[in-house]
Amino acid sequence: MIVTKKWLEEWINIKNIAIDDIAKEFNSIGLEVDRIEKIQMPHDVVVGHVLSCEKHPNADKLNVCQVDIGDKTEQIVCGAKNVASGQMVPVAKVGSVLPGGIKIKEAKLRDIISNGMICSSTELGLPKINDGIMILDESIGTLEVGKALTSFPLLNDEIIELELTANRGDCLSVHGVARDICVPFGLEVNDFEIKEEDEATLGVGRILNMNCGEKIESSFVFKALENREIKSNVLIDLRLSLIGEFDDDPLQRLLTYATHATGVLFRAYDYDKFEQKDGKAILSIKKESNQLDAVFSHKRLSYVGISQEPEEKATTQSTKIILEANYSNPDKISEHSYTLNLKSDRHLYRSTRGSEPDLDFGMNYLISLLGANCDVMVYAGTQQVAQDFKEEIINLHADELTQMIGQEIPKNSVVDILKKLGFRVVFSHEQDAMNIRVPMFRHDIVNKQDICEEVVRIVGIDNIAAKPLTFLEQAKHNDAYAHFKKRQSYRYKAASNGFFESIDFIFDDKAREEKYGLEVVDETLDLANPITSELNTLRSSLILNMLDSISRNTKYGKKTIPFFQIGRVYNHQREETTKIAFVFSGEQEYAQISNHGKPEMIGFYAFARKVSNVIGDFELEVQKPQNKLSNPYEYALVKQNNRVIGYISRLHIEIEKDFDIAKTYIAELDFDALLDEKCLVQSYSNYQMISRDLSVLIPKEMQYAQIKDYINTIKPAEMVDFSAIDIYSSAELGDKVSLTIKFNFQSHEKTLVDEDITANMEHILDALKEKFGIDIR
Secondary structure, three states: OEEEHHHHHOOOOOOOOOHHHHHHHHHHOOOEEEEEEEOOOOOOEEEEEEEEEEEOOOOOOOEEEEEEOOOOEEEEEEOOOOOOOOOEEEEEOOOOEEOOOEEOOEEEEOOEEEEOEEOOOHHHOOOOOOOOOOOOOHHHOOOOOOOEHHHOOOOOOEEEEEEOOOOOHHHOOHHHHHHHHHHHHOOOOOOOOOOOOOOOOOEHHHOEEEEEOOOOOOEEEEEEEEEEEOOOOHHHHHHHHHOOOOOOOHHHHHHHHHHHHHOOEEEEEEHHHOEEEOOEEEEEEEEOOOOOEEEEOOOEEEEOOOEEOHHHEOOOOOOEEEEEEEEOOHHHHHHHHHHHOOOOOOHHHHHHHOOOOOHHHHHHHHHHHHHHHOEEEEOEOOEEEOOOOOOOEEEEEHHHHHHHHOOOOOHHHHHHHHHHOOOEEEEEOOOOEEEEEOOOOOOOOOOHHHHHHHHHHHHOHHHOOOOOOOOOOOOOOOHHHHHHHHHHHHHHHHHHOOOEEOOOOOEEOHHHHHHOOOOOOOHHHOOOOOOOOOOOEEOOOOHHHHHHHHHHHHHOOOOEEEEEEEEEEEOOOOOEEEEEEEEEEEEOOOOOHHHOOOOOEOOHHHHHHHHHHHHOOOEEEEOOOOOOOEEEEEEEEEEEOOEEEEEEEEEOHHHHHHHOOOOEEEEEEEHHHOOOOOOOOOOOOOOOOEEEEEEEEEEOOOOHHHHHHHHHHHOOOOEEEEEEEEEEOOHHHOOEEEEEEEEEEOOOOOOOOHHHHHHHHHHHHHHHHHHHOOEEO
């Protein structure tokens, strides 16, 4: 949400408050300031009056203008198509320096002397508002020839961009922002002056006949006007360009400006395109089969809060115009618009977050705006559809509020804060409780905790005294605490092994998940109101968001990127589980003396060792990947206690290309299945451990897992452990490979001698021969 200080000053008196103090209060009350930018007009740029404008004798695209700049008249050659005599324009005098370092000097253009430059908005460091020079009007202040542009406060403004959470639709307008920021400053929002209608004016009922269905859930206010000339002004155009919502049509610009100022959603229809009967336009409001409220005449004109048919929009060429202000419950719009996947316009963003429900206020502001800038005849009265929206009522005891905050806030202060925020509060001294009526524009307030949050953000979290947490555990085992301790333990282990923690939203892009073969949430259970189109579903894997982090770090020049994350994921039925994921991209260590500044790239076994250092010993079982993320030639299931807990693999090379990252390995495991048992004390042998290697010839297609499982069933008592340490193949071996297995033997009773070891090795070899028909190499 973008506002400017001068725009806010139209609603509240903050003229003498510094921009830094305003920003501090915005952050304090939860409206995070994302950007502050000062607009400053360059020096020696003044208001000029174009006295004459003639074609350049030697250039078809140039004009020779005589321009009064106050103390003298200068000859200026101008190439803009829209320059004309009689205009008031910004003129950069000789010697001035424009943004970008452009120095204005006396020049000769095609043999004609030019002293100065008539400027466009962009040449002054302002956003673009037209093609050509900027034509000034008195919307920015009284125009005096020769007056410096630095002396116009409305041009030398300060931009404030706020990062709003999705629930704060009430602050998607300048009026809404002013309503919120006035509370910490102890100010009042300025009353909007409503001009009384002329009794002699024709009523809207003379040209409009409105019908409304019984099941309509939206509210409307309709007004009509005759258009003689509709135009906007420089200030409106500049502000719309600053917020990125400039429109080519002046009528649409005025509607957008009124919406950004008040928060009310507006539509404008061309009267001549309506179905006509007895000299009146026929307008019907119905609920379609898709459960959306829609406006009809000869056909559907618009879906309320979602879209308007482009050909039905009124423009400055329309002779008669029907204006509409509307409001719908944001939850209803979110639910139906998302499931139906309809085309939408910029109304949808506001309607799903909660537009301003006071339609009379908004319509009066729009009519005032039109009256101040345009030549229009407005029909008296309105035609309305008003819904009796249920008002949320919350009963809150003073002790409950104190318990939630952890500190007692004076009751009078609480009541005062809530009333200034627009709540209606009745305090009962006998019951020491408040009956709180939530204003319609705060649809996000639904329970006591929300009321508590409103109080705390105005009081200021820094003004709440910190107190130590008192935790009295009553049960012998607390699942939540045990999960916390386990999570903390694995976080510490991962960090101590060189991994950095990555934290992401639990949301992801559904199309991207489907592209990479991941499970996605069933459509009927998916998000009704996503934050953005790129975060439109609950994630089913931690990996994709972590790959985004790797991609960003790669762009920052990082060459060794190890991340881990513990978080929730969701399956097709939206059932959640906790996963732990590891990703490692690029070089397996930082450049240093030991590797001569040329570290090796991360490999499968190096990555597996790093993961093992965190989660403990595990086994690998070769399988085919279940998704498209993994390289099929470097993929294995991870097993602990003979139970599959996840997978480990190299990222598929095509996906490495998609994310523009180096060689990368990934692992995603079931966090709840990881070992979380206390260490068991085992007896320790004082006798020496002895190792022997056994090399056997096995068929190429045989999996080591078969041999491993079998040896575990016939292993001698003295055998401590064993592992494969080498695989060798050559043309001489034909369709077989040489597998070398290392065995470790140790006794708790004696020092083993060669005869003992030989007997054990022969036992193992004989068993392998009998079972698999394999022999020693």
